Amino acid sequence: MNPSLFSPEGLAEVIFLILIGTTILGASIATLSKRLIRSVIGLAICFLGVGGLYYFLNSPFVAMMQLLIYVGAVCITMTFAIMLAEPDDEKASRKYKSVSTWAAAPLGGLIAYGLSRLAIQGQWLAPAEKINSGSVKDLGMSLLNEYSMVFELISIVLLVSIIGSLALARVGRRKQ
Amino acid sequence: MKLMLFAPELFMLLGSLLIFFFSLANDDGKKSRSVAIATSIGAIILCFICLNKSGLLFFKAYQIDLFSQLFKLTIAIGTAAVILFSRDLKGIQEKIRPEYYLFLILSSLGLMMLVSSVELISLFIALELSSFCLYLLVPMRDDQQGLRTQMESAIKYIFYGVIATGIMLFGMSYLFGLTGTTYLNELIPKLHTLGSEPAAIAGIAMVLCGFFFKLAVFPFHFWVPDVYQGASNETTAFIASVPKLGAVAMLIRITTLAAPQSEALVTMFVVLAVCSMFYGNLSALVQKDIKRMLGFSGIAHAGFILLGLLTMKDTGYATSIYYIFGYLVMNLACFLVICSVSSKGENVTINDLSGLHKRAPLLALTMAIGMFALAGIPPFVGFMGKFMLLTGALQDGQLTLVILAALNTAIAIYYYLSVVKVTYCNSPDGHEDITVPLMTKTVSIGLILAIILMGVMPSKILAIATTAVQGIL
Numbered sequence: 116m117n118p119s120l121f122s123p124e125g126l127a128e129v130i131f132l133i134l135i136g137t138t139i140l141g142a143s144i145a146t147l148s149k150r151l152i153r154s155v156i157g158l159a160i161c162f163l164g165v166g167g168l169y170y171f172l173n174s175p176f177v178a179m180m181q182l183l184i185y186v187g188a189v190c191i192t193m194t195f196a197i198m199l200a201e202p203d204d205e206k207a208s209r210k211y212k213s214v215s216t217w218a219a220a221p222l223g224g225l226i227a228y229g230l231s232r233l234a235i236q237g238q239w240l241a242p243a244e245k246i247n248s249g250s251v252k253d254l255g256m257s258l259l260n261e262y263s264m265v266f267e268l269i270s271i272v273l274l275v276s277i278i279g280s281l282a283l284a285r286v287g288r289r290k291q
Numbered sequence: 292m293k294l295m296l297f298a299p300e301l302f303m304l305l306g307s308l309l310i311f312f313f314s315l316a317n318d319d320g321k322k323s324r325s326v327a328i329a330t331s332i333g334a335i336i337l338c339f340i341c342l343n344k345s346g347l348l349f350f351k352a353y354q355i356d357l358f359s360q361l362f363k364l365t366i367a368i369g370t371a372a373v374i375l376f377s378r379d380l381k382g383i384q385e386k387i388r389p390e391y392y393l394f395l396i397l398s399s400l401g402l403m404m405l406v407s408s409v410e411l412i413s414l415f416i417a418l419e420l421s422s423f424c425l426y427l428l429v430p431m432r433d434d435q436q437g438l439r440t441q442m443e444s445a446i447k448y449i450f451y452g453v454i455a456t457g458i459m460l461f462g463m464s465y466l467f468g469l470t471g472t473t474y475l476n477e478l479i480p481k482l483h484t485l486g487s488e489p490a491a492i493a494g495i496a497m498v499l500c501g502f503f504f505k506l507a508v509f510p511f512h513f514w515v516p517d518v519y520q521g522a523s524n525e526t527t528a529f530i531a532s533v534p535k536l537g538a539v540a541m542l543i544r545i546t547t548l549a550a551p552q553s554e555a556l557v558t559m560f561v562v563l564a565v566c567s568m569f570y571g572n573l574s575a576l577v578q579k580d581i582k583r584m585l586g587f588s589g590i591a592h593a594g595f596i597l598l599g600l601l602t603m604k605d606t607g608y609a610t611s612i613y614y615i616f617g618y619l620v621m622n623l624a625c626f627l628v629i630c631s632v633s634s635k636g637e638n639v640t641i642n643d644l645s646g647l648h649k650r651a652p653l654l655a656l657t658m659a660i661g662m663f664a665l666a667g668i669p670p671f672v673g674f675m676g677k678f679m680l681l682t683g684a685l686q687d688g689q690l691t692l693v694i695l696a697a698l699n700t701a702i703a704i705y706y707y708l709s710v711v712k713v714t715y716c717n718s719p720d721g722h723e724d725i726t727v728p729l730m731t732k733t734v735s736i737g738l739i740l741a742i743i744l745m746g747v748m749p750s751k752i753l754a755i756a757t758t759a760v761q762g763i764l
Contacts, residue, residue, distance in 0.1 A: 233489055237468070238488060240471045262413075263350065265412055278311075286431070
């Protein structure tokens with residue numbers, strides 16, 4: 116049942132666990148840290164783990180994009196924003212004292228327990244051995260065939276967010 | 292011809308492209324407004340022409356049937372009404388008015404595409420298109436008091452929206468993991484054979500959460516009062532009415548995924564319906580700002596709509612559709628008055644309406660009929676809708692729920708009618724007369740007629756809605 120640690124399957128499992136651990140560790144740092152800049156670093160670590168998971172799921176291209184866009188661009192932009200805004204660390208420190216925090220912890224735990232029980236007991240489909248090679252070509256083919264409408268719609272969504280942020284930024288600047 | 296299947300959406304896209312060009316030039320909003328009006332009215336006509344079309348587009352991800360076309364027609368009507376009565380966009384800064392119209396049109400385009408999407412990923416992206424535009428409409432309000440309340444409400448709206456979306460995506464991953472497909476027509480038989488498998492029920496429930504947020508059902512309602520208060524009157528009129536159409540359409544589509552008479556889902560609907568009704572109605576009792584009051588009343592109405600869904604039968608779904616169409620016209624009638632009464636785009640309190648019957652008789656009549664309809668007083672559409680929802684739930688054996696819902700109707704009458712009392716019985720003392728432009732008059736007469744006609748002759752709409760629902764089961 117349990118493959119030996121040094122067989123290919125065993126090693127794959129170890130790598131998988133490391134990736135999951137990285138993701139969870141990064142997410143915990145991002146949420147628990149009291150300084151904003153540390154949260155961003157935590158987020159970067161989390162994205163790193165997620166990128167590894169994509170690679171594990173046989174999509175090297177998406178994994179690479181995850182690293183390039185999220186770790187490389189998004190987190191760096193956030194760091195710049197934080198450095199420019201100089202948030203007051205004293206104010207940013209959170210207080211864990213309100214009643215709702217105490218109520219949220221057991222509730223969150225209960226939901227996590229329920230979902231993990233579902234995940235263990237569910238009648239999931241056997242994972243497909245390999246759908247395609249996960250190459251850029253396959254990705255392009257499915258983006259322009261099955262997901263052509265989604266592909267076009269995403270471009271409109273991106274356009275909306277760019278125009279929206281520009282319009283809002285312009286209004287904000289005019290006021291001051 | 293295949294082009295006609297996609298004609299309304301294409302026309303909306305074309306209109307938004309034109310507005311985009313105007314937003315690049317220095318337009319103060321007049322030209323964009325004309326284009327937006329032309330686009331939305333053209334979309335109504337095209338939707339009407341394409342009402343009976345059916346077919347599949349984009350590799351079977353996009354289904355055109357009576358169900359989707361019916362919702363597209365009402366979405367177009369709602370959008371046109373909002374654009375027509377929000378005459379000068381008093382609450383929005385001049386410089387970004389073209390962008391405002393652009394987002395308004397694109398948001399309804401997103402909703403139109405949402406009701407036709409029969410594949411989970413397309414559905415998600417269409418929903419996001421409509422939500423992104425709405426998130427942006429809220430902070431575009433002109434900051435008159437300098438308090439930046441619109442920013443606060445926008446942030447709240449985005450955060451709650453993102454959380455609801457996250458839950459929905461997680462649920463979708465469950466559905467995909469159980470069945471290996473994202474197409475609804477393949478999901479339905481597979482999920483029905485799974486029966487009461489807990490993971491399937493949890494997945495469906497989590498996907499439903501995304502749309503509960505749009506409809507403002509109880510645990511996902513926190514954004515409602517603040518966003519209604521912080522957004523400009525025109526934006527609130529849109530957010531309060533049109534996206535809810537899309538939400539109901541998708542709630543029906545997702546509920547059909549579950550095996551019929553799934554106990555767990557019915558219980559969930561019952562609990563949410565009761566909580567929404569009580570929370571909405573009891574909070575609405577103490578509100579002074581009329582937009583906040585309508586926000587809480589919207590939560591209560593969302594609870595009523597769940598009464599139709601929880602029967603999980605075609606007649607129940609059809610009544611829900613009838614009710615949300617009725618809610619659209621009643622709500623728009625009230626917001627038309629709010630937008631007209633507010634002289635500079637500021638918020639309106641209930642006291643600002645005093646003596647409205649002397650200052651603007653037509654507006655007072657519109658408000659009164661809207662409030663009577665929302666309260667569920669015959670012969671208006673709200674009464675017929677509530678009556679049919681309650682009898683439907685009663686036939687389904689939900690006696691306790693029906694009693695609680697009837698109790699809520701009684702609570703609601705108090706705060707709706709006190710608004711009518713202020714408009715008709717108080718003296719104008721100091722409030723100025725309001726001149727109502729011809730366009731607004733036409734829209735308000737149209738809305739009054741719709742409220743009365745839908746209430747007097749519900750059978751025709753119900754018959755169409757039933758045929759539409761049977762088409763997707």
